[in-house]
Amino acid sequence: MSEYFSNIKTGATTIATGMGITLKHFFNAIKRKGDTGIDDADYFRQVDGLCTLQYPKEAIPTPPHGRYRLYVNIDDCIGCCQCERACPVECITIETIKTTADDLAVCGKTSGGQQKRMWVPVFDIDTAKCMTCGICQSVCPTDCIYHTPVADFSEFNVKNMLYHFGNLSKIEAEAKKKKLAEQQAQAAKEKAAAGAAGAPAAKPAPKPAPKPAPQQKEGEA
């Protein structure tokens, strides 16, 4: 019998304690936590009160090296395709064209002073596939591909999630390809002419012409 009454008593007291806590929160609702970021010294200053942020109007600030939308600083890209190979979800597509000797100056240098030897007409990132792991960023020798803290880049059409970063337009790329092919054909011819004496001349000739973009991949599945 005493257990019966002690049960009722503990039930009543614990319920009252719980109700006290919720009521305290109810009256604390006049305070709001606000949208201070974690890197702000005031982050833990306001600990009580409402913590909702009304998203489109207010948002939690993303930290400076937040890993969200990918960005490529194509001016620094040397077309090494390391990121493409490293990406676990294969969301990066790169096509490169070798720069001809007379174009090296036009192609320019990276901000680190390295001579670029590739045109990158196609540098597509399918951000819909990207899982923001940051591996591409870690393998890039010139730090030209990196995640930005832009967290909200939603689109109504998934095709808009495909970002193009290539530094040549289609016509330009065609021209460069043609130029390269011509030059290579020229070189091959010269080589053939030089080595006409003994070596089988026909062998190197078909090599350069047909594959102007060796890194080209099939369209992503």
Next chain:
Amino acid sequence: MQELGKAESNSTRIIRQDDKRVIIEKDLDTEYMVLSMGPQHPSTHGVLRLECITDGEVVVEAEPYLGYLHRCFEKYCENVDYPAIVPYTDRMDYLAGMNSELAYCITVEKLLDIEIPRRVEFIRVIVSELNRIASHLVAIGTYAIDLGAFTPFLFCFRDREHIMSLLEWISGARMLYNYIWIGGLAYDVPADFKKRVAEFIAYFKPKVVELYKLLTENEIFVKRTYDIGIMPADVAINYGWSGPMLRGSGVKWDLRRNDPYSIYPELDFDVPVPDGKFSVVGDCLSRHLVRALEIDESLKIISQCLDKMPEEPNFNSRAVIPKRIRPKAGEVYGRAENPRGELGYYIVSDGKSTKPVRCKARSSCFVNLSAMKDLSKGQLIPDLVAIIGSIDIVLGEVDR
């Protein structure tokens, strides 16, 4: 539990004596009903499906069906490089990404046989303990919601949000971190990180007390979980249980103590085990209590790490990361204490490739869930929900 055997026969009635034991008496002629609980059910924590054979409200048998979230983790690992597996381990147990990463990385490091800088070890322990707190908060919060209390759930998520912000600050992502790398870390921690974590601990301690008062001590909560779903220690060991589930059954087994890794041997913390005063050892309440007490222990570990962590200006957290990870031929099994139990990776390398030949994950949730059939026999449907909640499954890890 013996009396419950009678539920096998038809025509039953239940009586719960002294608020503890279900007794089933023969009575009117009744029929069994097959009740498919899930995969779309609020309390199956994702996409678990339980096929229950019920006799009224009594579950005669419950059979878990898995695979709704299967993503071929192990097969995928055979096709990507070692470092590229790390983001996938995040996606296994998505509530405790750091712990999964840590388990994977120490396994590969064992295979590579490399020495890790001390500062890296400390940061790893801090982040994984923070993540353990976050994971336990979700476990406790969703358990509260399973039992009908909505408010503790949101309080837990409010505090978890701070942990996620802290981890986002250092790693760049809120849930799927890819922060712990093989041989190092993606980044060193920001300058103010130690201060902010200390502030978080100061902020969090009263909130934990409040949570205890609101939920753990609540008489209705205690009555709902007390003496429900008892798992004796020997059966738990035979099932291969680990983590809070095994400790809830009274076995003091914690890989951080029993198979120490990283810097855990240097740290002072307890392994909480229920003493049978507040709960019956092995019941749902014990498992809940173990999780609740582990939050305190994790806080203790973090504050010790903050004190002991060596300060190194211009520290390069990627210094010892190998350029190309190609382990020598061999196999290795590494394990770490996940918030849900022992998470182990078995990796086979052929010595030539930069990809593992085989990467098997020993998932704690999967093993813990295997006892579901035993635990659910003869329970009421509300108790079944309480039992599922106390197992604290993450279907991402169960199905992989």
Next chain:
Amino acid sequence: MSSSPSLNTWSDALSGFSIGWFPLGLVIVAVIPLVFIALYALTYGVYGERKISAFMQDRLGPMEVGFWGILQTLADILKLLQKEDIVPTAADKFLFVIGPGILFVGSFLAFAVLPFGPAFIGADLNVGLFYAVGIVAIEVVGILAAGWGSNNKWALYGAVRSVAQIVSYEIPASIALLCAAMLAGTLSMQQITVMQTGPGGFMHWFLFNNPIAWLPFLIYFISSLAETNRAPFDIPEAESELVAGYFTEYSGMKFAVIFLAEYGSMFMVSAVLAVAFLGGWASPLPNIGGLHLNDMTSGPAWGAFWIIMKGFFFIFVQMWLRWTLPRLRVDQLMYLCWKVLTPFALIAFVLTAVWEIYR
């Protein structure tokens, strides 16, 4: 209808008022509770619950529709109105459709005997309290029809649980209300309220003018939570166990009707509680010396204000409890009813009888 003629003159005058052949007064009388119900259900009921729960959980709650989301419920109802009215193929169509109707009617029928002021009551039955208790039980039929008619296992569980729960909790609830009826010596809602009025304000309420009434008051409050399927007794619609209980299969406007019925009966039990123990429309303020606070805050309009405020207060407590407590298990619910509330209700009943004889 006219057990208190002096108080009902205002109401009688209103109902006698007509323009030519058109009984405008009667229409107004009929419209007042409807308008109140609509306003209450739209504003305080659903919106209030969402805001209160939000503030208790450190959230903001609805904010987008209107100022601080005040029109959120309206927007929700508009959305629900536009939804396709789905009747599952396997469902018993008649029961499926009739279920929400019975629920809705059952929860609002009791409003007829609620005295909204000294001058306004829908029907001052001499068995008003009895009627109020009885009519709520009609909801059981609606719930059973909805649960059975859905042809869904979860809905069936919910319905069976609900029937067991409501029928059981009728007993302590009725005994507790019987204590109030004994204290008043009548079953008429208006008369019970009149018994609790006086210059002393709250001193005349049954809760405060005798030493026993707190017990039936508490018992009725707890049982009323169970009768309206509110937490911690919300096992018929236990979200984490039974998905949504007896209304799992409902969508669109039928769902909205079930929802509104729940809030309607929430106010109903709160108002009955207020009438039985807290003086209904009687003002709580006492006359202190020359300051006639009680007289100043009495009257038809004030009466409506006080009873609605008292009802709202208990609805707030119901919400407060809901957002604090976990849910009981089925057998614990029955334990509480039969082993705790019913014995205590009987004790309270005897004590009240003794008090009535010897005071």
